[in-house]
Amino acid sequence: MFDTIKKFLPILLSLLFVIACGGFDGPQSTFDTHGPVAKEQADLFYLILWAGMVVLVAVELAIIYIYIKFRRKKNSTRIPSQTHGNTKLEIMWTILPAIFLAIVSVPVLSAIWTIGTPPKNPDVVVNVHGHQYWFEFEYQDLDVVTANELHIPVGKKILINLYSNNVLHSFWIPKIAGKTDIIPNQGNYMWIQGDDVGMYYGQCAEFCGESHALMRFRVVVDTDEDFRAWISHQKSEAFVPNDPLEKSGYDIFMSSKAGCGGCHMINGSKKAKGKIGPNLTHFGSRQHMAAGILENNQVNLRNWIRNPDMIKPGNIMSGQAAVYMDPNKSLTESEVIALASYLQSLK
Amino acid sequence: MTTIPFKLPLNIKLYRPVSPTGVWGWLTTVDHKKIGVLYGVTAFIMFLTGGIEAMLIRTQLIAPELKIIAPEVYNQLFTMHATTMIFLAIMPLSAAFFNFIIPLQIGARDVAFPRLNAFSYWAFLAGALIMKSSWFLGGSPNAGWFGYAPITTATFNPGNGIDFWIIGLQVLGVASLAASFNFIVTIINLRAPGMTMMRLPLFTWMTFITAILLILAFPVITVALIELMLDRTFDFNFFNTKAGANPILWQHLFWIFGHPEVYILILPAMGIVSEVLPTFSRKPIFGYPAMVLAASFIAFMGWLVWSHHMFTTGLGPIANSVFTLTTMLIAIPTGVKMFNWLGTMWGGDIDFKTPTLFAVGFMSMFLIGGISGVMHSFSASDYQQQDTYFIVAHIHYVLFGGSIFGIFAGIYYWFPKITGRMYDEKLGKLNFWIMFIGQNLTFFPMHWVGMQGMPRRIFTYDSGMGWAFWNGFETIAAYAIAFGVLIFVINMIKSWTGGKKAGDDPWDGRTLEWSIPSPPPVYNFRDIPIVKSLDDFWHTKQKSSNSNTKVKSKTKVSDIHLPQPSYWPLLVAVGLTIAGFGIIYNLVFTGIGIGIMLITVCAWSFEPVNEPDSH
Known part of the structure; x- marks a missing residue:
């Protein structure tokens, strides 16, 4: 039985490897790159991967050869020659890896400087604020604040400043750039560039609490034109809706009973001035909600408003908002529907 | 009396x-032998609890968007799994071998400070109980085994879990420090006449280096833990970001401890492999001085690489370049060890018994972990791997395929000496193959999933991410590992209670522990041996097999002074x-x-x- 296993094991393992490497690239694949930073990182990875493969195969083959060639025959009493070493051989296998490593270190060091040096004149500067458990994007020079969907113009160098006033997070867009940690009281930064128009996945990569797994975001790479249009739309203020359902949602939102405005900002409104939660001025124009984990539609939105803790355990809103803390102030089903309609009207 | x-x-x-x-x-x-058994059995029970935690984690990840385990509990599980395996399983399992084997290998009657040795064990047990009792006293620590500030501070983590972690680790630190001083003094002072430092068996050498690493590394984590304890218990502001603290301080302190800690986990296993391979190949270790030097160099370099755990924290290109180079440098002495093991087996007459299989399994798995280690020493591309399943794959190749396989090799190898009985060879081999295959099927796909962008420490993932198939696959393979461990447990219980009598020297051993009865008498050596060379016992056997004259001991057992x-x-x-x-x-x-x-x-x-x- 063991012999059968032994025979098939290497085949099985190499088969597994081939299957694994031939798999399809998912939305957060680091192999399917769409920006210069991720590209450089993937190239470097392939370099060391193949170099490592050579060493791996050579040594594993040596192990298998030894296994076959030098195994004890039954009842063998052979005493092998008692060699204690071989100085020449030992010097060789100390020096050769050193030379090998010296050679591969050249492209690494150059990549460290390319990736680690931010552009002197970035086209756009975005301040990213990590929260528990969502991302806030602040375009400082353009006077725009949004959440969870980052828009950038294609082919431009973007400087990202990373801030947190709570715990650690890490900002990561696998197809565009590797991650950089967000650390309170330490202004970290990174630069990114998206080379192809499209929507890309991002995720928080440093453990940040109960719902760390649900702290995601999207990056939308727009054409220059679309990006400018998006910015000017984001700068516009929200209006009081005309539709009666949406209007009643607006009233609940602004009421002191619900108190939504204490944490959420809606530009143009006098009551919604909060800065704790996401800015909702153009919430309806976002494709996803709750930090990139759900599609932005009526059903999901109602579920979220009804009981956010079911969707994202440990979120601050369900732990602090009166409508979730005080049973006397709970939202009725019609209030939930009205609020959802109002929020989606905020295009 | x-x-x-x-x-x-x-x-x-x-x-x-x-x-x-x-x-x-x-x-x-x-008695160092009884303490060794206590260490071994306690640590193995801890290993099983850590395994149960791992199985729960894998079960939650078997399919996307599952709700089997609540997120808060999941976070406690992965924190406790790592803490348990590192501090309550691998370290004390190594300590079990230090206790049982070192005095026997150097020809001593006991360790230098026998009562301190007992205290080390009881303090370890205390630390383990404090840590594990958190499950029953309101929740375990939930911030990961490296507990990055500020999520461990009272502001973000008001429960008791982190306190259990802080106190448990400090008590475990006391245990480790006491044991390490004891072993350094023992190895320096209690060697038998003629046992010079360069005649020490390699396992003893690795223990010696590990103990030095421990007494230098644990004070650093203790400083960090005391600072955090003062923050949480007495409202100090070491990590209070509202008061202006930069929490990166924690990471530096943690990893200045944490990287040497990695070598604390692997060096004893390397020592075991360096005992097993020569014995079963009937050859001396290849390049003994190089092995000692390489381990010393690894231990020294272990202090110069801590920031490779922090490449993404914004240290800047200069620091990242330096730590990239120092990390790559470690590959050289590690390679030397690997090649010397191959050299040891080359031309040998190798008996592939269970210990040999585990030792060779160690080599082939540790190699994969070592290569992926060099891969993420490349800080620029590590930005994509940091905090993903690629890292999870790497640590399990070095700690499970490495340390645990080494420890299992040691358990099988010394089982006849410790218990006086033989383990079941068939079950042993079955145990190896199931664990070996299970380990590869569980952890190899994690490389791929990690490069597909799956972060570690997430309690769930979406079905559209392309991670579902491999996660399900890994979970089933992980159950196979659990099955392998079950076979091991059955083998141990069955063989300990009813195995065949092993005899003093079942493997034709090379080191002194095989020259005395199994299990060894309380006093170990009736006459303290006189050592004339490396592998002295083996050479003595080679000479005396012709003359066949056994010298009768003149020492009266009742005269032997024992602690x-x-x-x-x-x-x-x-x-x-x-x-x-x-x-x-x-x-x-x-x-x-x-x-x-x-x-x-x-x-x-x-x-x-x-x-x-x-x-």
Whole structure:
């Protein structure tokens, strides 16, 4: 039985490897790159991967050869020659890896400087604020604040400043750039560039609490034109809706009973001035909600408003908002529907 | 035997236990072999609990968007899994071998400080109980095994879990420090005549280096833990970001400890492999001086690479370049070890018994972990791998495929010496193949999933991410590992109770522990051996097989002076436990615990010696 296993094991393992490497690239694949930073990182990875493969195969083959060639025959009493070493051989296998490593270190060091040096004149500067458990994007020079969907113009160098006033997070867009940690009281930064128009996945990569797994975001790479249009739309203020359902949602939102405005900002409104939660001025124009984990539609939105803790355990809103803390102030089903309609009207 | 009471000024008489048996025998023992068994059995139970935690984690990840385990519990599970495996399983399992094997390998009757040795074990048990009791006392630590500030501070983590973690680790640190000093002194001072440092068996050498790493590394984490404890218990501001703290301080302190810790976990396993391969190949270790030098160099370089755990924290290109280069440098001595093991086996007459299989399994798995280690020493591309499953794959190749396989090799190898009985070879081999295949099927796909962007420490993932198939696959393979461990447990219980008698030297061993009976008598060596070369016992056997003259011992067993049992190590550890729980619940108990410790340490110092009858 063991012999059968032994025979098939290497085949099985190499088969597994081939299957694994031939798999399809998912939305957060680091192999399917769409920006210069991720590209450089993937190239470097392939370099060391193949170099490592050579060493791996050579040594594993040596192990298998030894296994076959030098195994004890039954009842063998052979005493092998008692060699204690071989100085020449030992010097060789100390020096050769050193030379090998010296050679591969050249492209690494150059990549460290390319990736680690931010552009002197970035086209756009975005301040990213990590929260528990969502991302806030602040375009400082353009006077725009949004959440969870980052828009950038294609082919431009973007400087990202990373801030947190709570715990650690890490900002990561696998197809565009590797991650950089967000650390309170330490202004970290990174630069990114998206080379192809499209929507890309991002995720928080440093453990940040109960719902760390649900702290995601999207990056939308727009054409220059679309990006400018998006910015000017984001700068516009929200209006009081005309539709009666949406209007009643607006009233609940602004009421002191619900108190939504204490944490959420809606530009143009006098009551919604909060800065704790996401800015909702153009919430309806976002494709996803709750930090990139759900599609932005009526059903999901109602579920979220009804009981956010079911969707994202440990979120601050369900732990602090009166409508979730005080049973006397709970939202009725019609209030939930009205609020959802109002929020989606905020295009 | 008569007992001489010692008189304290207060006219209290102190007695010393007189070689008791049964439960008291175990509670008061100072015999390094019994302590070794206690360490081994306790640590193995901890290994099983850590395994159960791992199975729960894998079960939650078997399919996307599952809700089997609540996120908060999941976060506690992965924190406890890593903490358990590192501090409560691998380290004390290595310590079990240090205890049982080192005095036998250097030709000593016991360790240098037998009572301190007992205390190390009881303090380890106290730390383990404090850590594990958190499951039943309101929730375990939930911030990951490296507990990055500020999520561990009271502001973001008001529960008790982190306190259990802080106190448990500090108590474990006390245990590790006491044990390490003990082993350094033992190895330097208690070597048999002629056993020079360059004739030490390699396992003893690796233990020596590990102990030095430990006494240098643990103070660093202790500083960090005390700072965090002061923050949480007394409102200090070391990691309070609202008061301007930069929490990166924690990461530097943690990893200056944490990287040497990685070598603390792997060096003993390397030592075991360096014992197993020569014995079963019937050849001396290839390049002995190079092996010692390489390990020393690895241990030294372990202090110069800590920031490779922090490449993404914004240290800047200069720091990242330096730490990239120092990390790559470690590949050289590690390669030397790998090649020397191959050299040891080359041309040998290798008996592929279970220990050999585990040792060769160690080599082939550790190699994969080593290569992926060099891969993420490339800081620029590590930005994509940091905090993903690629790293999870890497650590499991080095710690499971590496350390645990090495430890299993050691258990099978020394099982006949420790118990006097033979393990079941068939079950042993079955155990190896299931674990070996299970380990590869579980952890290899994690490389791929990690490069597909799956972060570690997430309790769920979406079905659209392309991670579902491999996660399900990994979970099923992980169950296979659990099955392999079950076979191991069955083998151990069956063989310990009813295995064939092993004899003194079943493997045709090379080192001194095989020259004495199995299990060894209390006094180990009737006559302290005189060592003339490396692998002295093997050479003696080669010579004497012609002449066949066994020298009869002139030493009378009753004349052998042995350390005597003591109550105090256990009682000091009880004081330590009470003091520890006091910090979590009520400082009054800390006072009581410290009081108990002071009194018992004094009693320990004044403990009388029982006079042997015949003098």
